[in-house]
Each structure stands twice: as structure tokens, then as C-alpha cells.
Amino acid sequence: MMVQKLSGITLLLLLCQHACFLSASHKKSLICEGGSAYLSCDSGYIHVLNANYGRTDRRTCSTGRPPAQLSNVHCFEETSLRTMTVRCNGRKSCSVSAVNSVFSDPCPWTYKFLQVSYECRPLKQSITCEGTKSVISCGKKGVIAVHHANYGRRDLGTCPDNFVTRSDCYFTQTSSMRSRCNGKRTCDLDASNSVFSDPCRHVYKYLEVTYSCSQCMSR
Template identity: 40%
Template sequence: RVPTTASAVMHNHYWYLFRIGTGVIKIRSANYGRTNGYTCSAGVPAEQRTNVWCNQPEAYSILSQRCDGSQYCELNVGPEQFPDPCANTFKYLNTSYSCLHADTSVTCEHEVGELNCAGVIKVFRATYGRRDGTTCTSGRPPRQLVNVNCFHSLSTFAVVISSCNGKNSCSLTTSHPSFSDPCYGTYKYLEVTYGCYPCHIVLIE
């Protein structure tokens, strides 16, 4: 069984998940709000800790989209990330997560990549765009590398899992029509984080 780690972080504090070895994050549960009177209570007035039925139902979805399949995750715990489920209550993010073994494949724009497994493929994360200035840079002018906040995640992820999940190999081309251009003029790449599993556990979440 994959071990699970729990974490609680106060409102308006930075929260980090660090990778373990070469693994990636898998969020198991998450709530932003308050479910007891003692967590993150130091220095907090009693009247801001009395509502213990404060839940943000979108917290799991928000956190999964942000962190799943990544080697690390960083965000500020506050209203910028999570809609406020209960005014005048001092809230915290309570989450549990696992670290799963994974590999990463990078395919530069206009090229074809391939994933291969002895078992079957389970895709954790897929993005198309550019998130740094060092990947897929050979022969490219600086102006094509400067935008590092350029990527599509959800539509790319759907295409890649449809092409690869449950198979022992798959080919990926960045010319796929579903990979719409998230930033014209930037040289992009497809980055896929995946694991290889025996057939009988490929669908484990």
C-alpha cells in the first residue's frame, strides 16, 4: 500500500509538498475550512474557532489540479486559491497525499515522443507549453523561450490519457489538433509524468 502523509496549514501561510525520491504527488483528500476547534488555534480568538462545520467542497478539485503529478507543489493558503466557505472563521487547509513513483517524458514541438512500459501506463500529469527557459532550447532564439508561464493542462491531460492509459506503449505528437497553441511565438514542449504498473493495478487512485 502506498503510504499517505497528512498536513494542516493555517490560512494565509505558504504550503509546500516536497517530493520523496523520484516520486510525484497524488492528493487523497483536502478541505479548506475548519472541522475542529484546536487545529491552527494558537493566538486565534475563540469566536473564530466555534464553527466546526466549515467545508470548502471545491478544495479537493483545486488542489488535485494544482498538485497531482508534480514533484513538488507550492501555494498560498487563502482566498486567492480557495473561495471562502465561512466568513469570520479562522480556516486552514487539511490534506492527505501520497508520493507515487513516476517517470517524466518531454517531447519538443514538432517532434514525436513515445512512452514505453513493461507493464501498463498510468498518466499522472500532462502539460503542453513552456514552464522554464532550459527545456527544448537547442537552436531556438531567446524570444521563443522567454514566456515560461505558457501551458495547457486539462485538455492536454485528456488527450494523453486517452492515447496512453492502460497501454504498454504509445506515441505522442505535439501536432495533435487538440493541443491548441497556448502562446503564439513561444517554442513549446509536451511534458508527461507517468508510472508503469502491472495490469491489475493500473486504475488504482
Template identity: 40%
Template structure:
């Protein structure tokens, strides 16, 4: 069995234990989304409108609070386009940004987002091979994403018949979660790119494991420095 080794020396730090953030701002205000060093924003959801009568209600006449079925369609994709992949982002809670989904109603913007580790290193391991990840200087592995399958007909193709490379829409839906469970928080981790680990998302196709990850400071280390 062939074995690939990768040692990563990185200075950029990011929090290992990632938590969802929820930000709410009233109409005519600005939502400031921020992530720590080595982290980038990933928008989970965004809502511009009104879904209750209490949020952003202070000082407002009751007629501006009655419509609780008010929402701009496409708000999540709009905020994602503005902010995904950035370390900080400002979004105005205004009709000029989102349009006016309910004239006469005082609205608010609510954004749920996650700060993810910025992918700094990438490694690919062919099916039935093993990849070793390691971090040094007190840092630990932080998996950004992982995929087991095939998305082109060139990667890990040497010596393989064309029928094993034809399916380029093959992906394990659980690869990221499995690799994160195996490796996050450890300074070393060994993963086998095999159906026995990830099951077989496309029988008869020769697959590969692709990882995006960084070496991160642990939550405890980061907390002590703040």
C-alpha cells in the first residue's frame, strides 16, 4: 500500500471549535459580521423583513409591526454573495439592498453565519492509499472540507481503464463530517481513502480523497491569549 506524508508548518491561527453566530439589526442599521484570524465567513441564512412583533419594536407605532409574514426572497444568497469567504463584512439593513418586501412595515435583518477555518493546505490521496496529516508548534488539525469520490477524469488516473474514470459526479455526502471527527483537534491523523471508511458512493469508479485543512490553535490556547 502506497503512503503519502504531509507535514504542515503554518503561522496562521484559527479557532478549532466553530460556533454559529446570530446577528440582528434594525432597518436603517448595519450588520457587521466578523471572524477571527485565519477564519472566513460562511452564511447559513439571512432574513430581511419581519416575522414577529417584538424584534426592533421599540418606539415604533403598532401599525408598523403587524405584518409578521414579511420576508425578502433570496436574502440568504444575496448576503452570501456579499460576505462568503471574507474575514469581515458589513451589510446594510435597508430596502436599497434587499428591496421592500412589505411597504409600511418596519423591518430588520437577521443573519446566521459560521466562522470556518480558512483552507490553507490541500492534499489528495488515491483510493486504497493512506494520507498522514500532521501539525507542529502546538497547533492541531482543522478540517475545512473533505470529499471522497471523483470530479474529473485526470486525478488519480494513471494506469486506470477509462471506464473507472468516466463518472465525474461521484461524491460521499458524509466525507467532511467523518474526516473532521477523525482528525479535528489532533496534531497527527491518518486516513485511509477507502470504501471501508467512506462507503462506496459510485461502484466501479476509481475514487480519491481530497482534503482542505489548516493547522489551528486550539480553543483553549486562543482563549488564554484574549
């Protein structure tokens, strides 16, 4: 019964989030295979709407390419959206290489391109360095609705450490944090391996949470 209640609260909050962000302007990025897509928000945080690494027409990224590399226009990498979401959601900016090693190869011998559409959402952000605790709160402004959460490391500048050499530790905790925090006015955060396990050993990590304060559940 409690699980059903939490699921209902989460669904309602997500619907409220969607309604609040309908007016956000969409941005697009297109990059040919081998290049890097750069997404950025001057205000707010990235929320990826759609993404595909493949080929859907013969003209895009076709200069200098033989017809055989352009003929397959039904090339879709089904995990493209998840890849972009994990790497970019909840960040001010992100760069993702349009290469097979990131997205895998949905159509060998076809020259591909990455298409991404996204919007900049007016969210709050909390960063909790590994081994510390913090609290996110909406006070009297509503209840928490988690947008995205990651426990790992997506850049070198956050929670800096002299021994940090990698920034590709993606361990999405969005569902977990929604179960913990959605519908509450305050929520305790504990950035530790005992809570989230260790997605990348010997890397100093941090818990990154972007959220909004929804009025839908407030009284």
C-alpha cells in the first residue's frame, strides 16, 4: 500500500513538473560522426528531450561521403536518449562525442550523426561530496520533485581532489532519489558507497541532485 502511495505521489509530481516546463524553449544540437555535441544552458539546467545517433536522411553530414555510407536512412540507436540523459541531464553544460564507443554502432558502414533536442529547466541543484551529508529543502514553497540524480563524477571541477583523473562515472540515482525525497518538504542526503554502492572504485565521487519545488502536493 505504501509503495502504491509513493508511486502515485511520484507520478503526480512528474506530471506537475511537465506542466510547469511546457513553456521552456527547445534547443537543438546536430553533430557529424567523429565530432562532439555541446549542450549548454545560460539559465537553468539541461533536460534532454530526444536524441538519436544514426542516420535518418541522405543530406545531413553527407559532404565528401560515398553514396554507400548514406543509403541507410533508417538507422536508430535505441539507447541514444538514455546515453544523453545520463551524461547531460541536470548539468549547466556537457560535451558528448558522437562516436561508436559512446553510443555503439547501430548501422556499420553507415556514416552517422547525432541529433539532440533539449531544454533548459529552472531547477535547484544540490552537490554533496562523498563522505558528507546534506539536506535539500523546499520550506514553505512546496514539496520536492527530483529531476535527476547521479552518484559518481561527471566533471573534474566539482568536489575537487588531487587524485581525480576521470570524469566518466555515471551512476544514475534518479529513481532512488525520487523514492526517497519526492513529496517531502525536506530530504536528507548521504553521499556514501554504503547507500549507493561504489560505481567507480578509487574515484572521489559526489551526489548530484537537481530538483524543483512543486506546489501540486503542498497544502
